[in-house]
Amino acid sequence: MSVTIDIAGLPPERIRFAPSPLGELTAMLHVLSEPGHHPALSGWAVATAALLEPELADRLLEAETLWRSARADFLIPGRPGLTLADELDAVDRIEDEAYVAAALTSQRASAPIHPIPSPLTDPAARNLALDTARARGPQQAAFAELLLADPPAVRAWVRRLLHDCEEAFFTDAWQRIRNHLTADARQKTDLLMRQGPAKAIAAVSSAVTLDETRHRIVIDKLQDVSTSADGDGVTFIPSIHGRPHLTIVFSPGWRPVVQYPAAEPGLPHPIPPDVVQRRLEALAHPVRIRLCRTLSRGGHTTGELAAFWQLSAPAVSRHLAVLKKAGLLTTRRRGRYVLYELDLDTCARLGFDLLEAVLR
Template sequence: MSVHIDIAGLRRERIAVVPSPLAELGMALHALSEPGHHPGLQGWATGVTARLDSHLADRMCEADFLWRSTFSDLFLPCAGIPGGPTLPGATLPEDLDLLDKLTDRQFVDAALEFTCALAYDAQGPDALSDLAVRRRALDLAASRGPQQVRFTRRLLEDPPSVRAWLRQFLEDCDEAFFAEAWSRLRHQLAADARHKTELLRRKGLTEALAAVSPAVALDESAGRIVIDKLTEGRTVTADGGLLLVPTSLGRPHLMVLHRYGWQPVLHYPVSTSELSDPPSVEQLSRRMSALSHPVRMRISRHLARSAYTTGELAQMHGMTAPEISRHLGVLKKAGLLTTRRRGRYVLHQLDVTVVARLGSDFLEGILR
């Protein structure tokens, strides 16, 4: 599974790497709502929550579906501005001004993304003009509780008031906690953007994308960027160009904005030296499948404790050497075994470090 961005004919000058204060504020709200997604930020989230004004905390819950389970495209409004590529604002007020430039239909479509009521990467009817879509949006909101129903009704009946509410809320968040965080983070994000831009200029798009994330690759023969994610999607750069937006608060999430008619955006976490790169979705699936077989589980029990030859494992498990070799081959292909030679014998052992990371790798893979 993957998201594809068709880039046929895309000129290098149409590719930009730029931080966005509004996108980072969106990730801050997400981290506060879902601290379990970001274990490295739990201390920061606890500190912010402890000193948060109770009124602002209540308002944060009023529309948290815009940033809790998914990251709304409203936090990257520059991608929706018609008439060619638009860059994020250098400051939060400038980014919020871009949010104000979205049409009511764009705003409502993006805000209703949490209901999954609308086609995302294709043209379709909208909730403001189509009664069937409107009813579906309200039905889906009802399944998520009265809070979502109230918000959806407000949004469909009076988009300008919701837009004004959201802008005021984001400005209050900036004053309460985000301005201080952004003053620390913007230098790191600007440095990362400069580094990726220089890579793009000197070594090309392939190297720049490899530096963005091991989950992003350029398929030059097909003229497309492939992002390894547990979802399917496709978009084109057309005349809008391609935007890469770094985030410090976003790991492990690698977001791909591929909304129909919007400029494609890769919202990627800046690299962290303490954390190793997660395996691809295919590698993760292969590892979990390899360990799920009952025979390989029993073999792994021995290999986790010591190194054994194929013949020793065959004797232990009452199997033939070729049968054991096939199971070892599956484990090795999944990257779960280490081997070493001792004279004419080959010893196999379970790579317990890789196995120990499976839980966090799985979580990172499904949250990417």
């Protein structure tokens, strides 16, 4: 399963890598709303939440539908600016119909893959938006009703809220991480110019690749969606607070954007969902679990495992082949024998890998 972005005929210079203040701020707001998604940032989330004035915290709760389950597309800019004010000015230039549709789409379980009528002008779309908001809770319903009743007033209120977040915690945080994000974007831009799109895109994440035959970017996600750069371009935004998510703007009418975890020393690369699935399936068989129990204690040959568990050597070999293909075993030679051993580090990471694949 994947999200694909068609870039056929797109010149390399229209693939852009750049940090985004607005993208990073709303990634932070998502962390504050869903700290369980970001265990590595739990300390930051607790400390930041404790510093918020009660009035600001209440306003964030009123607006969190814009970034809790999914972020509204206009909060992840296709053309990042130098400052938060620059990017908010660009948001102000979006027409009400596009702004409202994006804001209300962020409340749904999945973004639309085809253009949808505006909830401001189409009664059926309006009713669907309100029903979706009401199903998610009274705060979401109240926000949707206000937005539909008076878009300019709500848009101004949201902008003031984001400015207040800038003063409360974002300015200091941005000063600490801006150089790191700029360096990450510059390194990938250099790769793009020197070695081409495939190398630059591969450097984003092991979950992002360029299919050069079909001229499309492929992002491992637990959904199947396709969009196109349409000659306009595609933007990659590095993030510190977005990890482990790969957040993608792919809705019709919006420039495709991928916000990705910036490279950080010591952090493992994400595991593709199909590898996680293969490992879970390998461990689902009761015989293979028994073999893993023995292999966790040290290296064993096929013959030793067969004798210990009273199995035939060919049957053990078949099970070992499945476990090895899933990347759960290591091997070493002892004379003419091959010793199999459980890869404890890989097994220990499996729960985290599963969570990361689901959250990605």
